[in-house]
Each structure stands twice: as structure tokens, then as C-alpha cells.
Amino acid sequence: MPDRPAAAPRRLVRALHEVLRGAAGTDAYDQYLVHQRRHHPEAPPLSRAAFFREQLAARWEGVRRCC
Numbered sequence: 001m002p003d004r005p006a007a008a009p010r011r012l013v014r015a016l017h018e019v020l021r022g023a024a025g026t027d028a029y030d031q032y033l034v035h036q037r038r039h040h041p042e043a044p045p046l047s048r049a050a051f052f053r054e055q056l057a058a059r060w061e062g063v064r065r066c067c
Contacts, residue, residue, distance in 0.1 A: 028051075028055065029048050029051050029052070032045070032046075032051055033045055
């Protein structure tokens with residue numbers, strides 16, 4: 001069955017959205033959840049807020065100077 005005419009633009013928008021999420025890092029939590037389920041199924045996953053707090057801490061923990 002051929003695609004409806006409106007389906008192609010929707011697929012394009014959806015694909016573009018996924019590319020932008022990956023580039024911005026907003027899909028990091030989703031990737032973390034997949035990793036947790038595959039490699040650490042016994043451990044409860046962090047909440048979204050806790051995950052991003054840990055990410056920020058890891059990124060800035062070693063910074064000891066300005067500029």
C-alpha cells in the first residue's frame with residue numbers, strides 16, 4: 001500500500017527530531033535506560049533529574065579554574 005501524501009513529511013520531521021535530540025544530548029537519558037536494562041537489570045535506574053544532576057557533576061567536577 002503506498003504511503004499517504006502526508007506520511008512522508010511526518011517521517012521527515014520525526015527523523016529530524018531524533019537527529020536534533022542526539023546532537024543536543026537530550027536522548028542521553030533514553031540511552032542510559034536502554035543500557036541499564038541490558039547490562040544492569042537488577043539495579044533500579046536513576047530518575048531523569050538524578051541522571052542529569054550526575055551528568056552535570058561529572059562534567060564540571062574537574063574544573064578548578066576560570067577561562
